[in-house]
Amino acid sequence: MSESFDIPFTSDVVPSMLSADSTIKFRCHKGISCFNACCKQADITLTPYDIIRLKKRFDISSGEFLKKHTVPFEMDADKVPGVKMKTTDEGACLFMTEEGCSVYEDRPTSCRYYPLGHLALRHKDTAEDEAHYVLIEEPHCKGHLEDREIQIRDYLAEQDVAMFKEMNREWLQLILKKKSGGPSVGKPPESSLQLYFMACFDMDRFRRFVMSDAFKKSYDLPDTTYEVLQQDDIALMKFGFQLMRQVLFAENTMPQHEQAWEKRSQEREEVWNARREVEMARYKKSEDDKYKNDV
Ligand code: SF4
Numbered sequence: 001m002s003e004s005f006d007i008p009f010t011s012d013v014v015p016s017m018l019s020a021d022s023t024i025k026f027r028c029h030k031g032i033s034c035f036n037a038c039c040k041q042a043d044i045t046l047t048p049y050d051i052i053r054l055k056k057r058f059d060i061s062s063g064e065f066l067k068k069h070t071v072p073f074e075m076d077a078d079k080v081p082g083v084k085m086k087t088t089d090e091g092a093c094l095f096m097t098e099e100g101c102s103v104y105e106d107r108p109t110s111c112r113y114y115p116l117g118h119l120a121l122r123h124k125d126t127a128e129d130e131a132h133y134v135l136i137e138e139p140h141c142k143g144h145l146e147d148r149e150i151q152i153r154d155y156l157a158e159q160d161v162a163m164f165k166e167m168n169r170e171w172l173q174l175i176l177k178k179k180s181g182g183p184s185v186g187k188p189p190e191s192s193l194q195l196y197f198m199a200c201f202d203m204d205r206f207r208r209f210v211m212s213d214a215f216k217k218s219y220d221l222p223d224t225t226y227e228v229l230q231q232d233d234i235a236l237m238k239f240g241f242q243l244m245r246q247v248l249f250a251e252n253t254m255p256q257h258e259q260a261w262e263k264r265s266q267e268r269e270e271v272w273n274a275r276r277e278v279e280m281a282r283y284k285k286s287e288d289d290k291y292k293n294d295v
């Protein structure tokens with residue numbers, strides 16, 4: 001195995017590795033003595049798809065959602081940005097109510113997997129990830145004492161994980177590749193990290209960037225692609241992952257206009273020259289006026 005990546009990211013629990021066929025003893029229900037205890041100590045890392053689901057639920061933009069409901073953090077030593085759910089000062093999730101989770105149908109990936117940690121492992125000689133799981137047994141969670149045995153695949157089906165798993169896959173691969181690439185991938189420049197944040201988390205701003213003339217001048221994409229990206233959050237999210245693979249790992253799958261970079265530099269130079277000419281003319285006029293007054 002080369003590398004691993006897990007949800008939740010900060011778990012320090014490293015018990016035996018489980019597969020989808022493994023059986024766990026667990027049940028969570030409203031009548032349990034610890035009801036809501038996990039949400040009172042919430043450390044929830046959000047995936048791009050989690051944000052799409054939640055911003056849609058509240059009918060707000062990604063920017064508004066990020067501002068109101070999240071805090072940024074750095075996912076690794078190279079400062080790759082991530083976002084976590086905002087909590088109260090005591091650590092409770094802001095979506096928790098007496099009745100339970102107020103966003104239950106759209107709750108994030110980490111909440112669905114709990115008490116399982118999910119690890120994507122990749123063999124060095126294959127492109128496929130293998131899903132493995134660890135059981136997180138925290139003292140406050142009494143669900144492990146309940147008398148119910150269930151296979152992990154059935155537990156995940158019960159938590160409606162399939163869509164989230166599918167939608168998170170490419171993002172996890174992106175992070176896994178960044179981690180397993182090590183020094184050969186190197187520390188991304190600040191501009192790439194900012195683009196990554198926008199593409200993965202602030203997708204409404206990313207959409208404006210993709211629709212801008214500057215972007216269209218750089219990338220040679222058909223109009224139909226832009227029409228889809230204008231309408232469809234999921235297509236935009238996947239497009240963002242593709243763009244980031246190109247930016248971070250030089251996987252050149254997105255055609256660029258020939259000499260786009262040279263053209264952009266030339267345009268910048270033209271703007272710079274025009275500004276300089278305006279400044280020169282202004283200076284010349286003020287000098288002329290000065291002498292006119294002296295005469
Ligand atoms: S989103 Fe819902 S399930 Fe997840 S921590 Fe918050 S209240 Fe709990």
Ligand code: SF4
Binds near residue numbers: 034114
């Ligand atoms: S059983 Fe565990 S997951 Fe369920 S409410 Fe209690 S602490 Fe949370």
